[in-house]
Amino acid sequence: MAAASEKERVLVVDDAPDTLELIQRNLAAAGYQVFTATGAAEAIRLLEDIPIDLVITDLKMPQVSGLDLARHVRENLKDTEVMMITGYPTIQGAVTAVKLGVQDYITKPFTDEELLSAVQRILQVLKARRNAQNGSEQPLTLAGFIGESRAMRDVFQEIRKAAAAPATVLIGGESGTGKELAARAIHYASPRAAAPFVPINCGSIPENLLESELFGHVKGAFTGATESRAGFFQTADGGTIFLDEISDTSLAMQAKLLRVLENGEIYMVGSARPRTVDVRVVAATNKDLRALVKNKVFREDLFFRLNVITITMPPLRERENDVLLLVAHFAKKFAAELGRPIPRFADGALRVLAGYHWPGNVRELENVVQRVVVMTEGDLIDVPDLPSAMRFSAARDAHWDRKLSEVEAEHIRSVLSAVGNNKTRAAEILGIDRKTLREKLKAYGTDAD
Template sequence: MLRKENILLVDDDIGILELLQRHLQSMNYHTYKAVSVKEAVRILKDTYIDLLITDIQMPEVDGLQLLKFTNEHYPEMPKLVITGYPSVSGTLEGIKSGAMDYLTKPFTKQELKESVEKAFIHGAEKKKKKRPVPQKEEYGGMIGSSSRFQEVTELIDRVKNNKATVLIQGESGTGKELVARAIHYSGKYARTPFIAVNCGAIPENLQESELFGYVKGAFTGANENRNGFFQAANGGTLFLDEIGTASLAVQTKLLRALQEKEIVKVGSRKVEKVDIRIIAATNANLREDIKNNHFREDLYYRLTVVEIKVPPLRERKDDIALLTDSFLHKYGLEYKDRPLKLSPEAAEILQRYEWPGNVRELENVIQRAIIMADGIVEIKHLPDRLKFQIEFEDETFVSLKKMEKKYIERVLQYCQGNKTKAAEILQIDRKTLRSKLE
């Protein structure tokens, strides 16, 4: 005997629920009923559902929120929307949120039957769709094809064959060291030393001796002469990451090294000439550090002969698919002995997420997903923080001020931050909305 499909019905109108249930049971479907999104989510977590049929206009959490939730947590499950408030914008929002079709109340039994059958057909077709594989573009170990990525590579091309000082700025995880390595290894100095130093990882009292070296007897424990990173990088490139963490004493010696091309070991008076290219990087606002007397202004201008700003991943989303495919190949071979693929639904989530941790966070997410997956990386293999979440209101009583704040936040979220549209819905002017936000 064939298994009956399980259909979840969600509507705050009991009469509509009973009508839907009678019609669908006569079509040999098995139904579950929920009068709220909260109850629907509980059923979804405990029961395998083949099709969701939901109303849009419901109190507290509406049907659009439920569609977005199920679209990410249950991507292969088809969804059908029924509403008594038809509108073009509502239809588009429902389809965008994952609905297969749209029915307007009142509807006939035949119209319901056709919509349900169409939803199951579309759901089966969706499973067969494959995500197009983007063409890979690589530059010095970096991957991308977006205009922002190309701006960075164009600057690299201009500085790679000279020893101009470069300051690389960007958020944590954007790949600043990759940019520095690309400058060094793609140019004519590729065969010279490349020494990378994380200034933030060196205790402040050791920064000077680690960078410039020291002579025997310079301090307790200095039992021999020792070269520093400057001597090790002589003739090549010294990459100073997190330059903003360098002490003021070290900044003074760095300035001299840049101006005079010479250094002095700790405990020595002998001047040593160095032929070196300095590339520095920071995720801090050095101009603010200058105002707060934490960074030397003259050193800042010496470092910024050429300035390269590495864009965050949220500003180069066209590169997410390329980066993802690269990580799927790399870690698929490392962990599973074969490259893995990504489902279209999971790809959509990666594309939408804002990536506060940038490329490093994306890489970590793909590593974890590959470990959790057996074949194709799907939504269920991604961390929950990437997925759409429904937040239910606390059932305890709250103050009117707190309730107003929550409602304004909800309207702003619905309007995607558009204050003019939010003010229209709230029936207040923008000035009043601005004051409430403050």
């Protein structure tokens, strides 16, 4: 865990802002990386994104109590400890807390020393347990990211490496493969985790507004600019900006982005004075940027600037057993949202799900599972409960509606990935020579080097 920074991460949850600030200040001064939340719901959202070592929570909070938060942590996060702060020490409360796996609790009022020694104690136990469990072995998954396939394990590895480096990252992959999730994972596993992650969809903001949205504007810059306003780059200072659909920007905007990447300078609209920002850029696209460069609609220099670290999200159909892991994950999630028991899937339904081509990838799978969980009355989901387009996908499995070149390209790619991209091995298996393989890869727009 915490590959990029050695600091231990503590999340403090309390509905009283004063207490929250006090604890945050003390722990930060003692060298911990501290996150805060004013309620359990906010805490749970944070825990989905950030690997946290210790949660310190108030027992009594409106809506969801500290005990419920502790239960959530115990059931969902094996590698996170919980410490409770309570104003009412009762035997009953203590027993319940300990049963829920709360490591320790302190009672109000407490001194700074009491707080720090409790935190140190818990984290020592946690460290000892981690060492005993898996020595130096890395965990296979990242927070909130489901996947045990070879392809996804490689992606997790790349995300960890990218998180530790300061460079710009370009994330590619089909629609719905988890590009935004990957960008978030990079941010939250990086030393910038405590600063903002600011996602922007470049395609959804009209061209004439994009510049002032990104860089801000000064008073009087244009009609209606009655006040100076900061842009997303200033908001993201110290953190990460996620430029989604980067290919949807105009050539003029691309030139401005290049300047930020080259020297960290932005110009607010209407100002001639450069301002410096410290922002890591992660960009994503589901287009082939190289092809766009060739067609002169994407600047080559910007492409090379963005392309320092590239992560390609594999399509879901190339992730082996992950489909069924994801089905189970989303079934649990949506059943919980509806307050229903987790449904079971009949073998036939699982076969259909596993064999489907998933053109919309994880997003499509998430929608399908949500729909069947909502629509199915009983707790068993069978083939007739699945969307009709999927039930009749047996024909698709036979691939009779696909071009020969598509099938060939896919086969070549899967052989390549099976041999770790070793072109010589792949050519041998495919029964062609390396030159033919290279030509085919070029023709299919796959990297040939």
